[in-house]
Amino acid sequence: MEEDVFDRWAMLIRERTGVEIPRERHSFLATGLARRMRATGVDDPEDYYRWLTRGPGAAVEWSALVDLLTVQETRFYRDPQGLGLLRRYCRDEAPGGSRALQVLSAGCATGEEAYTLALVLEEAFGGGRGYAVTGTDISLGALAVARRGEYPAMRLSRLPRSLRDNGVEPVGEARWRIAERIRRRVCFVQMNLLTDDPVTLPPLDVVYCQNVLIYFARRQRERLVRRLADWLRPGGLMILGGGEFLPASLAGLHRVGGEDVLAFSKEAS
Known part of the structure; x- marks a missing residue:
């Protein structure tokens, strides 16, 4: 793949998803595009690009390409310190009252993180308080796996x-x-965290965002952290991945x- 072709594809992916694919990941992008072109029977990269940007059925194929290019590295109980x-x-x-505690698992991939949060909340509250976990991801394929809530035993080794x-x-x-009683507490929503209007989200008590910010450019990271903070209630908690992003300052946090x-x-207003 020539550099100008790579730059064109990288720009399209960045504009549509916010995900940054640096030039050192040239082979990763080229391999992913080649796989989708073989699967769809398109031989010419230019024809494939036109199809994705203007052709019939472009939304379906774009979703398939995003599923392939979005790194979905996750596991149960990945961050013991954050969960502690x-x-x-x-x-x-946590605020008192009878309402359910609202928790966001941002970039939840195949659901292990969202279910880990639910299991921790179930244990912490011992059935004495309601809670709800919303997992979001841009990949429809990953969310389909998450909604099933079924995993090979090896994925639970650290739980x-x-x-x-x-x-x-x-x-x-x-x-x-x-278990069904845990799955009832967890829902999954397709969402681009950088651009989508969070109308599907309630005001949040906890935002949990692990291994997501590393895929964005620094300016986009700052924008995303500020968006997540805006969705928090006063007194709410935002947990990021250790070493992932440390802003110089965030007003109100x-x-x-x-x-x-x-x-x-988040400071009280």
Whole structure:
């Protein structure tokens, strides 16, 4: 793939999804495009580009390409430090009242993170309080997996035994499924975090965003963090991936949780 062709595709992906594909990932993009062209029977890259931007059925094929190019690296219980902070927040700082605690799993991929949050909340509240987790991702294919809530046993290897025993059930040889009472607390929505209007989201108490910001340019990272902060209620908690992004300053937010976790609390208005 020539540099000008790469730049054209990278710009299209950046404009539509916000995802940055640097030139050192040239082969990753070229391989993904070649796979989709073979699958659709299109031989000419220019014809494929025109189809994606102007042709009939472009939305369906664009979704398939995004599924292929969006890195969906995730696992259960990926960030023990952040989850420990979430437990402390539930115990000491979560707002009182009868309403359900609202939690966002931003860029949830195939759902392991969203279900981990639900399992931690179930344990923290012990059935004494309602909660709801919304998982968002740009990939329809990943969300289809998430909604099934069924995973091979190896994907649960890092999940603490107490959480697994309380909310995961065997469904066959070396396969497990999230218990129905947990799945009822979790919904999944397709969403581009940078551009989509969050009309489907309630005011949030917790935003959990792991391994997402690294795929965006710095300016877009700052914009995304500010968007996520805007969706938080006063007193709400935002947990990012450790070492992922540390802004110089974010008005209305202050750092919490110590050095081993990157998290912010939204100041009361």
